[in-house]
Amino acid sequence: MITLRLSIMMFLQFFIWGGWFVTLGTYLANTLSASGGQVGMAFSTQSWGAIIAPFIIGLIADRYFNAERILGVLHLLGAALMYMLYQAQDFSQFYPFVLGYMIAYMPTLALVNSVSFGQMQDPSKEFGKIRVWGTIGWIVAGLVISYVFSWDSSSGIADGMLRNTFMLCAIASLALGLFSFTLPATPPKGAGEKTGVKDVLGIDALAMLKDRNFLVFFLSSVLICIPLAFYYQNANPFLTEIGVENATGKMTLGQVSEVLFMLLLPVFLNRFGIKLTLLIGMAAWVLRYVLFAYGNADEGIALLIIGIALHGICYDFFFVSGQIYTDAKASPKIKSAAQGLITLATYGVGMLIGFWVAGQITDAYALDTGHSWADIWMFPAGFAAVVLVLFLLLFKGEKVSTDAG
Structure with missing residues (x-):
């Protein structure tokens, strides 16, 4: 019950x-x-x-x-x-x-x-x-x-x-x-304990940034939120404007793929390691936006459907595997602080920058100025590609415990 x-x-x-x-x-x-x-x-x-x-x-x-x-x-x-x-x-x-x-x-x-x-x-x-x-x-x-x-x-x-x-x-x-x-009673677990802003913001976890690999991952996580913001902000208006019927319903394929690729994530982490798994996630962002740039509501509808279905790889292989990587790198005392820090950096700071950039690019490449949606989508594709290359060059291979549960 x-x-x-x-x-x-x-x-x-x-x-x-x-x-x-x-x-x-x-x-x-x-x-x-x-x-x-x-x-x-x-x-x-x-x-x-x-x-x-x-x-x-x-x-x-x-x-x-x-x-x-x-x-x-x-x-x-x-x-x-x-x-x-x-x-x-x-x-x-x-x-x-x-x-x-x-x-x-x-x-x-x-x-x-x-x-x-x-x-x-x-x-x-x-x-x-x-x-x-x-x-x-x-x-x-x-x-x-x-x-x-x-x-x-x-x-x-x-x-x-x-x-x-x-x-x-x-x-x-x-x-x-x-x-x-x-719902069942869930009393506060921190009653009587001293909790300050330092604990809430995960300040203790900042020491993890001294590790070169984690610093590269952390900065890549913030930067990849810029192309991520383009999907949240522009995907539905784009599909609707080019004439894709039932666009909102079709976009649910992204959540279906999210469930499927979540099941595959432990296999990829164990077989290919954290670096390649994260790279696959970033590469999926590049491919998704290229498909959006060249797809249309007629003969190119398959490109759009594939781009939507890539959501599982885009999200699970980078963000979920990144949460697993963060947990593996953090000491037991700061695991919660580390997750709080990476969430604040991505969904807070990273997405905040991303939505602003997406809005500015959309205005600059407005369709009534002679541009097309392809011009808009190629920006996040190119940006994600740059983040991917920098991560590939700077993140050194390492073995960590990536138990996906």
């Missing part, structure tokens, strides 16, 4: 995120007539949320409140903010609410994990079965938007139907907020 409740929690958690974030760029550009820079600002709220989240978790949730209760409060607040996003009529109204929403939402990613781990005897064996329902939730959200309601169809976008994604997610957030108060 507890497994079912945790699975529902995880399903709704990622259904909410996938239900509005994928189509955000399309909505802003078409319904609110936002510029590329404004779209970048909206997406960067994810990064601000990621930067602020450790303070909410480390300084508040871990010390004073049950995880399931603060999860419920944040999702109820999120439901109200989602409704305000539904009501917003222009970008100036929209931005404050999306910023507030992401500051409320990003801490819940850690909270659902805390609630799950708190009920498990062997997380290494049990957590995957729970977490996969989050991916399923993201997939279902995309399929519902495309194939049930057709909000992302050309006629749906023209009629402003994408606005309904915010109402859908407001309802789901309200449901999860109320449901959270029925």
